[in-house]
Amino acid sequence: MASELRRQNGDASQSLDFTTPIGWEERVGYLDGRPIRRLIVFLRSTGCEWVEKTGGCTMCGFYCATSRGREVSAAEYVAQFEYVMNAVDLRDYPIVSIYNDGNIFNEREMPVAAIEKICSYIDGYRNIRKVVVESRIDYSPDEHVQKMKKALNGRQLEVAFGFESANPQVMNLCINKGFSANNFDIFYSRMRGMGVLTKPLLLVKPPFLTEAEAIRDILDTISFCVSRGIDYVDLEVTTVEKNTVVHELWKNNLYRPPWLWSLVNLLQQCRERFGDRAHVYVSPWNYSVESLDWARNCGKCDEEVTRAIERYNCGFDTAEFDGLDCSCRDEWREATTTEDPRTIPERVREQLAYVRNARLSSL
Numbered sequence: 001m002a003s004e005l006r007r008q009n010g011d012a013s014q015s016l017d018f019t020t021p022i023g024w025e026e027r028v029g030y031l032d033g034r035p036i037r038r039l040i041v042f043l044r045s046t047g048c049e050w051v052e053k054t055g056g057c058t059m060c061g062f063y064c065a066t067s068r069g070r071e072v073s074a075a076e077y078v079a080q081f082e083y084v085m086n087a088v089d090l091r092d093y094p095i096v097s098i099y100n101d102g103n104i105f106n107e108r109e110m111p112v113a114a115i116e117k118i119c120s121y122i123d124g125y126r127n128i129r130k131v132v133v134e135s136r137i138d139y140s141p142d143e144h145v146q147k148m149k150k151a152l153n154g155r156q157l158e159v160a161f162g163f164e165s166a167n168p169q170v171m172n173l174c175i176n177k178g179f180s181a182n183n184f185d186i187f188y189s190r191m192r193g194m195g196v197l198t199k200p201l202l203l204v205k206p207p208f209l210t211e212a213e214a215i216r217d218i219l220d221t222i223s224f225c226v227s228r229g230i231d232y233v234d235l236e237v238t239t240v241e242k243n244t245v246v247h248e249l250w251k252n253n254l255y256r257p258p259w260l261w262s263l264v265n266l267l268q269q270c271r272e273r274f275g276d277r278a279h280v281y282v283s284p285w286n287y288s289v290e291s292l293d294w295a296r297n298c299g300k301c302d303e304e305v306t307r308a309i310e311r312y313n314c315g316f317d318t319a320e321f322d323g324l325d326c327s328c329r330d331e332w333r334e335a336t337t338t339e340d341p342r343t344i345p346e347r348v349r350e351q352l353a354y355v356r357n358a359r360l361s362s363l
């Protein structure tokens with residue numbers, strides 16, 4: 001179904017310019033345990049090969065913002081980075097994150113020559129101490145990682161990767177990720193051997209899980225990360241993006257993004273359970289593609305709770321949530337008591353069959 005949805009989406013618009021990036025934004029980052037300014041650059045790229053091979057992950061709509069398989073040349077990528085250098089003063093940022101809506105170390109998605117040239121520009125900024133990129137664990141060959149590490153000339157390199165969940169059923173049936181926690185262990189020690197840092201990105205509320213299961217799944221996954229000595233993780237909060245399985249489920253009332261109260265609750269539980277052994281950052285849910293729905297409460301308290309999460313991100317202090325309340329909290333509590341007696345494979349089978357029938361009858 002995921003592949004079918006991508007195909008229906010047609011080809012990339014001819015008007016897309018691959019010499020300008022999708023955009024950039026500032027977020028809080030951490031160096032030596034202190035919050036600092038971090039620049040995120042969103043490059044317009046070829047698109048994730050996992051989408052071409054399998055239809056991709058059920059919640060990810062990034063492919064729509066890419067060339068959808070058409071090669072983007074090294075010169076085009078370099079031009080995009082030069083565009084950012086002209087528009088933003090990189091001297092303000094100790095950390096620069098470069099994301100390509102896919103896998104930076106996959107030669108089919110991004111030529112190594114482009115990475116090396118971009119790193120040579122970065123080398124001109126003494127203030128930049130760390131560079132963060134994204135890549136799937138199976139599309140990150142040592143050879144390419146090492147080339148980037150070398151080109152960064154002693155700066156820290158961190159590879160953020162969608163680890164999503166430590167539960168193999170959630171990973172492969174709910175998300176269609178194609179790897180699991182075992183592969184993570186190998187990846188982690190590979191990167192460590194090369195002096196490269198890793199940052200797992202965990203998915204809050206994959207499809208097919210109840211609200212309470214989604215909270216539990218994140219707590220279990222953080223516990224797994226802590227057991228491997230990883231003390232910083234990013235939470236990626238599912239949004240509804242076009243041409244994805246999650247979008248189809250959502251249209252049929254089979255998916256609701258997480259409650260903001262669930263985020264607050266799981267951050268509070270993390271603090272209690274793991275203390276300083278886990279620094280849990282909540283990524284803002286603005287991505288390179290439009291979202292049709294996102295983490296929310298009743299509408300009245302959303303802004304206040306979102307602001308509290310932003311403040312929490314600056315120091316991981318859950319006291320930011322003290323005193324927050326709204327009448328919708330009872331509705332959220334009710335939502336967390338909803339159970340689904342079916343197994344995950346049963347849910348996936350039944351819900352996808354329902355969506356398929358709905359799609360056929362709408363033709």
Ligand code: SF4
Pocket residue numbers: 048049050051056057060061062101102103136162
């Ligand atoms: S989440 Fe990552 S691996 Fe999955 S389809 Fe999107 S870009 Fe590819």
Ligand SMILES: [Zn+2]
Pocket residue numbers: 297298299300301302326327328329
């Ligand atoms: Zn409310």
